[in-house]
Amino acid sequence: MRGGTVQINWHDLQPVLSLDFHPASGRLATAGADHDVKIWTIASDGSDDKLPTATFQSGLAPNGTAHSSAVNVIRFSPSGEYLASGADGGGIILWKLHSTEDGEAWKVHKTLLFHHKDVLDLHWSHDSAFLVSASVDNTCIIWDAFKGTVQQKLEGHLHYVQGVAWDPLGQFIASLSSDRTCKIYANKPQGKLKNAEKMNFVCQHTLVKIEFQNPDDSKPPVKSHLFHDETLPSFFRRLAWSPDGSFLVLPAGLSKHSSEVINTAYIMPRRDLSRPAIQLPGASKAIVAVRFCPVLFKPRGSNSDGFFKLPYRIIFAVATLNSLYVYDTESIPPILIHAGLHYAAITDIAWSSDAKYLSVSSRDGYCTIIEFENDELGQPHILPGTGELTEANMVCENKEQATVDVMEVDAGANKVKTAVSPVEVTPPPVSTKSNASTKPTKKRITPIAIN
Numbered sequence: 001m002r003g004g005t006v007q008i009n010w011h012d013l014q015p016v017l018s019l020d021f022h023p024a025s026g027r028l029a030t031a032g033a034d035h036d037v038k039i040w041t042i043a044s045d046g047s048d049d050k051l052p053t054a055t056f057q058s059g060l061a062p063n064g065t066a067h068s069s070a071v072n073v074i075r076f077s078p079s080g081e082y083l084a085s086g087a088d089g090g091g092i093i094l095w096k097l098h099s100t101e102d103g104e105a106w107k108v109h110k111t112l113l114f115h116h117k118d119v120l121d122l123h124w125s126h127d128s129a130f131l132v133s134a135s136v137d138n139t140c141i142i143w144d145a146f147k148g149t150v151q152q153k154l155e156g157h158l159h160y161v162q163g164v165a166w167d168p169l170g171q172f173i174a175s176l177s178s179d180r181t182c183k184i185y186a187n188k189p190q191g192k193l194k195n196a197e198k199m200n201f202v203c204q205h206t207l208v209k210i211e212f213q214n215p216d217d218s219k220p221p222v223k224s225h226l227f228h229d230e231t232l233p234s235f236f237r238r239l240a241w242s243p244d245g246s247f248l249v250l251p252a253g254l255s256k257h258s259s260e261v262i263n264t265a266y267i268m269p270r271r272d273l274s275r276p277a278i279q280l281p282g283a284s285k286a287i288v289a290v291r292f293c294p295v296l297f298k299p300r301g302s303n304s305d306g307f308f309k310l311p312y313r314i315i316f317a318v319a320t321l322n323s324l325y326v327y328d329t330e331s332i333p334p335i336l337i338h339a340g341l342h343y344a345a346i347t348d349i350a351w352s353s354d355a356k357y358l359s360v361s362s363r364d365g366y367c368t369i370i371e372f373e374n375d376e377l378g379q380p381h382i383l384p385g386t387g388e389l390t391e392a393n394m395v396c397e398n399k400e401q402a403t404v405d406v407m408e409v410d411a412g413a414n415k416v417k418t419a420v421s422p423v424e425v426t427p428p429p430v431s432t433k434s435n436a437s438t439k440p441t442k443k444r445i446t447p448i449a450i451n
Contacts (some may be wrong), residue, residue, distance in 0.1 A: 003370030031071035086119030110148035
């Protein structure tokens with residue numbers, strides 16, 4: 001493994017607010033406060049003493065003809081045909097890939113105008129047909145990407161919606177807000193539209209507080225909020241689903257034990273999205289983003305201390321305001337810690353589709369690129385059939401009692417309390433309409449900390 005901050009002029013030395021890798025070509029797209037979206041080619045000469053290089057290919061918004069304000073988020077569609085960008089002011093642009101004599105070009109396909117305030121996060125449905133956006137106007141909107149029309153508006157948050165994630169199996173959408181709540185929406189289709197079920201997402205859970213047993217049995221339990229409030233020094237709370245849809249990871253977690261305050265992220269098993277099953281070890285700063293590696297890896301057989309039982313390993317990255325942690329589902333501590341990366345807050349994380357590169361962006365105007373060598377992350381897990389997700393079991397083996405004892409959940413208008421216990425999760429079988437793309441690679445990693 002090698003990598004570090006690439007010292008080039010990414011966005012005229014202005015904050016880099018988001019980035020994403022194209023699922024096929026591997027090109028890196030970045031978005032910045034300079035109103036532009038740029039495409040880069042990432043390469044490496046294989047030498048241990050040199051960082052990966054980023055070569056500028058094109059700018060998608062030359063002369064300010066597209067976005068007229070800071071671009072907060074960019075996401076390629078799973079098909080690779082489209083790129084969505086969301087900016088201050090509420091504008092979203094869908095770019096479409098075109099072949100040209102010079103190679104390729106991204107041209108404006110649709111402009112989506114309905115949000116009346118800044119767009120902070122975006123996520124595609126797995127079939128690339130729909131897009132969900134999160135905004136400072138306290139709402140999420142589901143868009144029909146082909147028509148450029150509003151499919152559904154999700155309301156209920158009382159403050160900025162700073163993160164949104166679409167379940168790869170298509171059943172759930174999760175949103176995270178600075179009102180200190182996470183909402184889980186379930187798709188409950190109503191009727192049919194042109195021989196297809198009409199999408200209808202309904203709020204199923206609102207995660208608000210946790211309840212701890214008081215050390216003094218004579219006193220009532222202590223309630224505490226799950227998440228940071230609006231004073232969190234970041235506009236982003238980028239949550240993420242695992243590639244197989246078996247669990248969801250929520251950033252911006254805040255756990256209070258007596259006078260101690262712990263920054264954390266929560267893992268939500270698919271079978272019970274009303275409560276966290278696992279709390280990641282505390283970080284020194286608030287966690288602002290989560291991103292999963294798109295490649296699944298073969299188990300190493302070192303799961304004796306882990307919380308999951310899966311036929312493969314899942315790897316994901318967690319970014320705090322100033323550090324990067326990489327976890328896998330076979331170990332409790334992180335397998336990689338990269339600290340002191342930037343002089344300002346980290347804003348986003350991206351993995352290349354072959355798991356060779358992991359990149360983060362920062363408000364200091366630079367990006368860090370980490371390159372993994374062959375077999376460093378492990379051997380890829382080849383799914384049976386034609387790329388369909390396997391139906392897997394996940395068990396939360398809480399050998400040590402979870403820090404969350406009782407959780408306050410607002411399910412619609414009724415509040416209920418749920419005791420936390422070990423959770424077994426069985427994701428539903430995946431239809432051929434929503435296959436997960438996993439491109440094999442050969443990697444291996446050992447625990448390492450880099451300052």
